Amino acid sequence: MSILGVNDMLAAYQYANKAQKNNATGKTSFADTVKQTAENSSASREEQYVEYLKQRYGANVMVKNIGNDQRSIDNFGASIAGYNNIVIAPNILEKMANDPEKAAHYEKIIQKGLDDLPRCKAEMSMNGFEMSSYAVSIDEKGVGYVYVTGDLKPEVRAKIEAKVRAEQAAKRARRVRYQELAEEAAAERRERTELQYHKQLMEDALKKSDLDTAVNYHFISRSQVSAAMAYESAIGAYSSNVLGNI
Known part of the structure; x- marks a missing residue:
């Protein structure tokens, strides 16, 4: 920490006069801050400037680098x-405390x-968010x-969670329905296999009969046709209307 002597105080007042000319919107001038802290001989120029920023903006001023x-x-x-x-990198704060033009620029x-x-x-609110904190920073590169x-927002989060729960419930219902159809399809396949077996037995029996052996016989079971049509109809309808949404 530097000790403010007569020359330091004079330089501080000169800086304050320049800063006031470059920054007409300041609520508290740097000169006023120097006056208030002059009795504290351990206060550095940078510390005085931080105090000035705090008073001017009514802000929490931090001097640090924030990584990218x-x-x-x-x-x-x-x-x-x-x-x-307000967050200011140490090297930028030093420039601001010692150069009125730099101070006015930063x-x-x-302020912007x-x-x-x-x-x-307002923009966050329009998009369903609420702000928790806000900070303006000048990094080490200026x-x-x-x-x-x-x-x-709590109400937006509640809507999203409700929508997700509804979608999950619908997916579970579709999975249950798919399982039911899969079981029905398996039962239909077993029935068709059994019918095919008996059909083959009938065709073999016809071939062994005294009928004209030059003719090839195909036995068609009416129950097999009905089962096949029902199976294809159910699976086709489900595939086009339900499975595509999973």
Whole structure:
């Protein structure tokens, strides 16, 4: 931590005057913050600037780098609460605290991010989500980001869960019906096999009779025809109207 001397205080006031000219919308000037913290000789220029940002935006100001990988982003999202969060990389904060032009540039980005909160919140609501937290960040390269966390609205989640339960119940019903038809089809196949066996016996018996052996005999069982037609009709109807939805 640096100790503020006469030269440091003079530089701080000079910076404040420049910052006020570059940023006419500031609620609390950097000069006011310097005055308020002047008695604390251990306060660094960066610390004074953080205090200024807190007073100006009424925000929770954090000085840290946030990684660009998904795990770092998720961890950061889980660590914040509320809608008024500002995160600034240490190297950018140093520039802002010592260069009024840099400060005005990055404060403009911060203000834009904070101003976008109502629009972002409304868009999330239109899509069935509710916001949990919101943060504006300036990373170590000077790029601005907005971090938003949220979840489905309870009523939207309830509708989705009800729809999923209904679909699962319908699938279970289709599986049960399919099993029933499969069992019926198996019974039909067994019956057809048995009928085919007896048909073959009849044809063999006809061939061995005293009838004209130059003629080939085909015995057709009426019950076999009826069973085959019923089987094909049931399976065909089910395949076109039910199985295609599984």
